Amino acid sequence: MWRLPGKTLPPKLLSCKRAMATHSLSTAACLIIGDEVLNGKIREANSYTFAKFCFEIGLDLQRIEVIGDEEDEIVEACQRMAKKYDFVVTSGGIGPTHDDITYQSVAKAFDLPLALHDETVQRMKRMGRRKIDPNDKAAVAAQMRMATLPYGSTPAESDYLYTLENSWVPVVCVASKIHILPGIPQLFNGLLFGLRQHILPRVPPSQRKHRLLVTTNKMESEMAPFLTELQSRVNDKGIKIGSYPHMSAGINTVSIIGKEEYLEYMRGLVREVEDTLEGSEISVEDEAKLSLRS
Known part of the structure; x- marks a missing residue:
């Protein structure tokens, strides 16, 4: 009433x-x-x-x-x-x-x-x-x-x-x-x-996104040219590339975010980032722990 x-x-x-x-x-x-x-x-x-x-x-x-x-x-x-x-x-x-x-x-x-x-x-x-x-x-x-x-x-x-x-x-x-x-x-x-x-x-299932992460000891200024070129390559798929410093840990994280349909393609990007930046993939949970320390 x-x-x-x-x-x-x-x-x-x-x-x-x-x-x-x-x-x-x-x-x-x-x-x-x-x-x-x-x-x-x-x-x-x-x-x-x-x-x-x-x-x-x-x-x-x-x-x-x-x-x-x-x-x-x-x-x-x-x-x-x-x-x-x-x-x-x-x-x-x-x-x-x-x-x-x-x-x-x-x-x-x-x-x-x-x-x-x-x-x-x-x-x-x-x-x-x-x-x-x-x-x-x-x-x-x-x-x-x-x-x-x-x-x-x-x-x-x-x-x-x-x-x-x-x-x-x-x-x-x-x-x-x-x-x-x-x-x-x-x-x-x-x-x-x-x-x-x-x-x-x-929410259409096709909209759901994944976040894949790679850590590296490279400085952001060293990564910038490669990440800029990588972002331009994936713009048509709506994939977002980002870099985030963890100053207390002395490392940086590269983030790759995209929709479900591009998940396998994104896994290929992870391997490319690992090779180019001498990094290694990290889980979302472990990256969150790094963020708490920063």
């Missing part, structure tokens, strides 16, 4: 069921919202989590953007990203305080009203760790802000999904593109990876 201030909804809308959008997914973007990120109060980690999520399931993450708690900026960014990308995640701004304005801003961006969502309210009452004194009207009203969500009459306008079993917080999807998540990393991670089972079937 929904409650819109000053409006009575038709019964079929009060009880309508929602389903996540079904359009296929190729591109992605991440919108980090919060003054605390821009003023250095917190270290932002959710975009990194989202980047790993996208790579693992085959989404092409094309943009990460950080903006403050400003309604006009949120509206503009959401409208722009919904036009350009298939799957957009926002992080932050859905708490109970005055500066938490993501729900209202996204609703405004797509000309939707806000409404109290009874299912979220009930889950909040059952699963909330701390109970608010019901006589504290101001605190109750602030808490209800977190259950006052963009309302659309069709799934294309607004969808709602609870992807984390032990949390009352929903993933709110607006305009089939914008997925609103909290900024708290623990919640963000749980809700995002809970979305995986719903998102993965909509």
Whole structure:
């Protein structure tokens, strides 16, 4: 059931069921919202989590953007990203305080009203760790802000999904593109990876990518001419060649990223890089350990 201030909804809308959008997914973007990120109060980690999520399931993450708690900026960014990308995640701004304005801003961006969502309210009452004194009207009203969500009459306008079993917080999807998540990393991670089972079937398997890695003692300036020529050779296949220094270990890593259909071709590139740069292939897991040391 929904409650819109000053409006009575038709019964079929009060009880309508929602389903996540079904359009296929190729591109992605991440919108980090919060003054605390821009003023250095917190270290932002959710975009990194989202980047790993996208790579693992085959989404092409094309943009990460950080903006403050400003309604006009949120509206503009959401409208722009919904036009350009298939799957957009926002992080932050859905708490109970005055500066938490993501729900209202996204609703405004797509000309939707806000409404109290009874299912979220009930889950909040059952699963909330701390109970608010019901006589504290101001605190109750602030808490209800977190259950006052963009309302659309069709799934294309607004969808709602609870992807984390032990949390009352929903993933709110607006305009089939914008997925609103909290900024708290623990919640963000749980809700995002809970979305995986719903998102993965909509990502064509042909889009999924592999990352192959070669370590070498060569300096980047020594590698540069060969890697430049190699990149020009594989541009038509969409393969990306990169080099990354691990200063504490005194070695560099060459990265080769491409789609599933070119995996065998990429394995040939690994052998060429090993021979040319006197290097050796390394696993993603072992390279991650090097990154932690750098």
